[in-house]
Amino acid sequence: MREKETKFSIPSKIEAIDEAVQKATGFASDAGFADDALFGIDMAVREALANAVKHGNKQDETKQVEITLVSLDEAMEVVIRDFGEGFDASQVPDPTNPENLLKASGRGILFMHNFVDKVEWKRHPQGGMVVKMTKNH
C-alpha cells in the first residue's frame, strides 16, 4: 500500500544535491528506517542525483532533476528523473575490473546497487532517464 508520497525537483547543479539527499533521508527516517539503512539511502540517492546532474542534464541549470519519494508498507522507493539523452546502464564498464581500477570515475552505479535492494533504469517516454531505487524495510 502507498502510505506517503512526496515530489520535488532541484536545478542541475552540484550544490543542490546535498539538500535533496537530506530530504530523502529525512523522509526515510520518518518512514522508520534505522541508521545503517539511512546511510545506504544517503549514498545511493547522492550517487543517483550526481549522475542525473552531471551525466544526464550535464549541469544545464535550465534543466531540473525530479525526485519522487514513496513510502510503502514493505519498502521505500526513490524515483529520479533527468532530462538528458539517456544511457544504457548495462554498458557501463565494471569499475572493479583490474583495467578500470585506477579510473577516476565510474563507481556511482556500483554504489547504488550496493546500498539499495533494487535499481531499475528506464527511458522516460517524454525524454530523459528514470532510475527507480527500492530499499526494503
Added chain:
Amino acid sequence: MAELNIAERQAGDITILDMDGKVTIGEGSVALRNTIRRLLGEGKKKILLNLGGVGYIDSSGIGELVSSFTAVNKEDGTLKLLNLTQKIQDLLAITKLLTVFDVFENEGDALSSYN
C-alpha cells in the same frame, strides 16, 4: 564551514594531511585535488592521507583518492592512507581499491613504511 578541512604537517620528508569532514562531489573533492597538486608542485612526493576525520565519502571522493594516487605515482612519489573509518574501508573493499592502496591503522607504521 568548509565541507573538508585539510591540515598539513611534516614528518621528515613525509607530508601528512589530516583530513576532517566530507569528501564528496564538489567542494570536498576539489579541496583534496588542489592540495595534492600544490604539494607535487612543491616537490613533496611522499604523502600520507590521514582519513580519521572523514566520516563520509562518495564515489566522487573515492575517485579523487584514486586520481591523487595516480598523480603522485606519476611523479615517482608515494601516497598512502591512514586511519580509515569502517565505512570508508567498506567502500574501498566494494570498489576493490584495498588492493591498490597501502592502508595503515598506525601512524608510526605508516611513516616507517616509506623508508
